[in-house]
Structures are given as structure tokens and as C-alpha cells.
Amino acid sequence: xxxxxxxxxxxxxxxxxxxxxxxxxxxxxxxxxxxxxxxxxxxxxxxxxxxxxxxxxxxxxxxxxxxxxxxxxxxxxxxxxxxxxxxxxxxxxxxxxxxxxxxxxxxxxxxxxxxxxxxxxxxxxxxxxxxxxxxxxxxxxxxxxxxxxxxxxxxxxxxxxxxxxxxxxxxxxxxxxxxxxxxxxxxxxxxxxxxxxxxxxxxxxxxxxxxxxxxxxxxxxxxxxxxxxxxxxxxxxxxxxxxxxxxxxxxxxxxxxxxxxxxxxxxxxxxxxxxxxxxxxxxxxxxxxxxxxxxxxxxxxxxxxxxxxxxxxxxxxxxxxxxxxxxxxxxxxxxxxxxxxxxxxxxxxxxxxxxxxxxxxxxxxxxxxxxxxxxxxxxxxxxxxxxxxxxxxxxxxxxxxxxxxxxxxxxxxxxxxxxxx
Numbered sequence: 001x002x003x004x005x006x007x008x009x010x011x012x013x014x015x016x017x018x019x020x021x022x023x024x025x026x027x028x029x030x031x032x033x034x035x036x037x038x039x040x041x042x043x044x045x046x047x048x049x050x051x052x053x054x055x056x057x058x059x060x061x062x063x064x065x066x067x068x069x070x071x072x073x074x075x076x077x078x079x080x081x082x083x084x085x086x087x088x089x090x091x092x093x094x095x096x097x098x099x100x101x102x103x104x105x106x107x108x109x110x111x112x113x114x115x116x117x118x119x120x121x122x123x124x125x126x127x128x129x130x131x132x133x134x135x136x137x138x139x140x141x142x143x144x145x146x147x148x149x150x151x152x153x154x155x156x157x158x159x160x161x162x163x164x165x166x167x168x169x170x171x172x173x174x175x176x177x178x179x180x181x182x183x184x185x186x187x188x189x190x191x192x193x194x195x196x197x198x199x200x201x202x203x204x205x206x207x208x209x210x211x212x213x214x215x216x217x218x219x220x221x222x223x224x225x226x227x228x229x230x231x232x233x234x235x236x237x238x239x240x241x242x243x244x245x246x247x248x249x250x251x252x253x254x255x256x257x258x259x260x261x262x263x264x265x266x267x268x269x270x271x272x273x274x275x276x277x278x279x280x281x282x283x284x285x286x287x288x289x290x291x292x293x294x295x296x297x298x299x300x301x302x303x304x305x306x307x308x309x310x311x312x313x314x315x316x317x318x319x320x321x322x323x324x325x326x327x328x329x330x331x332x333x334x335x336x337x338x339x340x341x342x343x344x345x346x347x348x349x350x351x352x353x354x355x356x357x358x359x360x361x362x363x364x365x366x367x368x369x370x371x372x373x374x375x376x377x378x379x380x381x382x383x384x385x386x387x388x389x390x391x392x393x394x395x396x397x398x399x400x401x402x403x404x405x406x407x408x409x410x411x412x413x414x415x416x417x418x419x420x421x
Contacts (some may be wrong), residue, residue: 034245034332035209038092038225038236041389045077049085050231051208056088056245058122058238059378063094064107069335070094070360073369077306079116088249090122091115092172096130099150099158108161115167121248123162124170124197126340127155131181138274142180152183159191168247170223174199175216194244195326199225199236206232210239268368271315271415275299276339278308278346280353291412300410303379308348309357312337315416318362318372322347323356325405330358356402359391361415374413375421378406387421 011096036056039047058378059078062071075091082089093111097103115123131151133141143151159169171187175198178184187195200216210226222244228238276287288299293351300306311320319335331347350352361372372390377383381403388401402408414420 014349015271021141034240034243036087036238036240036245037230038238039074039082041074041163042071043074043078043235045074046081047078047355050235050237051089054087056090056238056240057082057146058090058092058124059117060126061091061093061111062102063111063126065094065096066330067097067100067103067106069107069110070412076116088245089117090124090245090248090379091117091167092122092124092126095125095127095155095158095169096277097154097158098130099132099154101154104154104158105161108158112161112165118125119166121166121167122170122244123167124172125152125155125158125162128173128174128177131177133181133255134290137414140180143182148181149183149184152186155182156173156187156190157210159187159195168244169259170195170197170244172197172199175218178218185219193220193273194222194242196220197223197225197238199229204229206230207237208238241295248281267366268370269315269364273311273313273318273361273372273413273415274337275311275411275413276353277301277306277411278339278348278350280305280307280351290414298410298412300378302409303376304409305379306348306354306409307350307352308339308346309354309411310334310337310339310346311359311413316367316370316415317362318359319362320347320357320359322354323358323400323402323404324349324352325355325407326352330356344350354402354408355404355406356400357408358409359413368417370415370417372413372415373419373421374401374411376401376408376412377410378403379409380406384412385419387419389419407417 002274034055036054037050038058040060059075060072061075062069079089097326126380131143132147133143135142135144155171169191196218198216198218198221200214202211202214206229207227210224215224222239222242223240225236225238227237247283274287274289276285278284279301285299291297309322311318319333321328321330321333334347337347342350357376359372359374363369373387375384375387385401
């Protein structure tokens with residue numbers, strides 16, 4: 001998931017001890033707990049169990065990003081491969097709809113028929129970005145009472161739809177975001193005391209077991225995502241506190257079988273990407289083709305600020321967008337590349353600092369699947385941030401390049417079926 005690796009102040013999100021429920025030494029309660037992971041495109045098509053003792057995983061099917069539906073090409077193979085490894089597989093959807101029930105309906109109409117996990121299994125709504133919030137508290141935007149209620153209604157609408165389809169609905173987020181934007185007690189009241197999947201990390205050390213003193217104490221928590229570094233390199237680790245991950249499996253674990261192997265590329269074509277950044281207050285910089293070394297190794301100027309970007313490819317198609325520091329949001333997607341057309345031909349607004357870049361490459365029909373691999377650096381950091389991949393074969397830094405609030409000063413892109421970084 002996108003979640004906590006970009007958000008400040010999340011390492012110790014709850015210092016309240018989880019005393020009554022988790023720290024009890026009852027053998028009955030302890031027997032209900034099992035551990036597992038959640039997978040997105042960053043784990044690729046065929047992820048393996050993190051540990052032999054893992055019992056479940058929750059795979060991302062796709063989601064709505066402000067009304068734009070984006071599929072996860074890795075979902076089907078993750079589900080089948082996870083089942084083959086004996087994991088109880090479940091599903092989650094990115095629910096970036098704010099309080100817009102129209103977008104929620106479109107999303108659920110599209111995705112619910114595509115769920116490949118069993119009836120009764122979990123379908124969770126990942127609600128950690130895009131909540132309606134207009135009140136500035138001096139530090140961040142939070143939701144007014146009316147906006148909280150509107151956000152909550154949209155979440156409950158989605159969970160009702162999931163329940164009506166025969167799945168177990170859950171709400172996923174982290175505690176501070178939930179308290180700022182959602183009346184979560186209404187969710188618990190309607191869907192019961194096993195309806196929340198909440199993230200809360202003690203730190204970013206590799207942790208194979210939960211540190212219960214950092215449990216984000218809230219009513220209704222059935223699954224706790226206790227780390228984003230379950231293994232070295234990054235992986236979300238979860239503990240099922242209530243046995244909810246047995247839903248859809250009659251309390252049983254699938255019998256492991258030999259997993260399918262991915263097919264080898266058969267019709268790979270060379271794809272070249274050309275891109276350039278506009279230096280804020282100055283001019284367009286020379287375009288870069290793919291990436292290399294020296295002055296041609298990246299677009300941008302070190303320790304400088306940029307406000308516009310264009311990207312084009314020699315085959316297939318690419319869409320891209322930027323996030324700007326001044327606007328505090330993602331600007332519309334751009335599908336053309338014309339530096340002389342600052343309305344439809346480039347991403348960005350003249351004079352507005354770019355601090356995030358996102359892109360998706362579409363491979364021509366019949367050709368070997370390829371994607372954009374890209375990475376960036378900021379004016380406040382010495383090295384490149386982690387590699388991003390637009391649709392799922394590398395454990396990248398996130399689903400977009402950059403660090404919000406920090407001007408992006410250089411960008412590298414190449415398109416292939418594997419990362420060259």
C-alpha cells in the first residue's frame with residue numbers, strides 16, 4: 001500500500017498500551033492470532049511467503065484515485081499464487097473517493113465483479129488519502145464535523161455494497177488520519193467489532209513480530225498492520241487478532257500446490273522515452289532520452305526548482321501528472337507532449353513547484369508487457385529516492401516519485417520489462 005512511508009509523525013502514532021484485549025494471556029485469544037502480509041504491485045506478480053508461518057495475505061485489486069480507476073495487473077496472479085502457497089487470500093481496494101458517493105459507486109460497480117477471492121473473504125477499503133477536509137488547524141487540513149460525517153457516509157456506502165455482494169467488509173487506514181477525517185465509531189456500530197484494519201508502526205526496523213505496546217488502541221480493530229518492514233527491503237506485516245482472515249475459508253487453510261510460473265517475454269520491442277523539465281523562472285532544459293550518465297543522465301538541474309514537465313514515447317502511450325507544492329494536490333493527467341502548449345501539452349503550472357511525479361505507460365497490444373521505471377531526487381536529499389514502477393514488477397518506493405514538500409530537482413525514466421537502476 002501507499003500509506004505510511006511518506007507521512008511524517010507516524011512512527012509512534014499511538015502510545016496508549018493495548019491492555020485489555022491484546023496483552024491478555026488467554027490461550028483461547030492467542031490461538032486466534034495469525035500473521036500475514038498485504039501485497040500491491042510492488043511485490044510483483046508472484047510474491048513468495050515472507051515466513052513459513054504466514055497464513056494469509058491481502059492483495060490489491062485496484063482502486064479509485066480521485067475518480068480515476070487504476071487496475072493492479074498483479075492481482076490475479078497474486079491471488080492464485082498465494083492460494084497455491086497455502087495462504088488465505090483476501091482483497092483490498094484503494095478508496096480515494098473522499099466523500100464522493102458517485103465515484104464510489106462507479107468504482108464498486110467496476111471492481112466488485114472482478115474480486116477473485118472466495119465469497120465471505122475480506123474486501124477492504126483503503127482510505128488514507130483524499131478525504132474531504134477544508135479546516136486548516138495550523139499544521140494540516142482536517143475535516144469539519146459535517147465533512148467527517150460526509151466522509152463516513154461514503155465509507156459506509158462502500159462497505160454496505162461489499163457486504164451485499166457476500167464479502168466481509170473492512171475499513172483500512174491509520175489512526176491519526178481516521179481521527180482527523182472519519183467518525184469510525186459509526187463504522188464499528190454498523191459492521192461490528194471486527195470491521196477495522198489499522199496501521200501503526202513502532203519504527204522502521206525489520207520486525208517479524210508485533211510490538212504490542214504500540215498498538216493503535218481503537219474499538220473494532222480486527223487486523224493490525226504493525227510494520228512496513230516485515231522483511232528487509234520493505235513489506236507490510238499484519239497480525240489477525242480475531243480470526244477474521246479465516247472468513248471465506250470455513251476456518252481452513254488452502255492446501256498448497258505448485259504455483260504457476262510466469263511466461264517469458266515473446267515479442268519485446270524497444271521503447272524510448274524523451275522528457276524534459278522547465279526550470280522555474282527560467283527556461284526549458286534540454287530533453288533527455290531514457291537515462292545515461294553525466295549531464296544526460298537525468299532531466300533537471302541539481303539543487304534547482306522546476307515547474308513544468310513533458311514526457312513522450314516512441315511507441316505505445318504514456319500519461320503523466322505532477323503534484324505541486326503551492327497547490328498541495330495532483331494536477332490533471334496529461335497525455336500529450338508539447339512544451340509550447342502549457343495547457344494540454346505539459347504537466348504543471350508555470351511558477352508552481354513540482355514535488356511529485358506519476359506516470360503510466362501502456363504497452364501496444366500483442367507486445368511484451370513493459371512499464372515505466374522512474375526515480376527522482378529532491379533539493380533536500382543527497383541521493384535518489386527509491387525506484388517507482390507504474391504497474392507492478394519491482395518493490396519500489398511508492399506509486400509516485402518525489403517527496404511532498406521538497407522541490408524535485410532531477411528525474412530519471414526508462415521503459416522496459418525490468419528495472420535498469
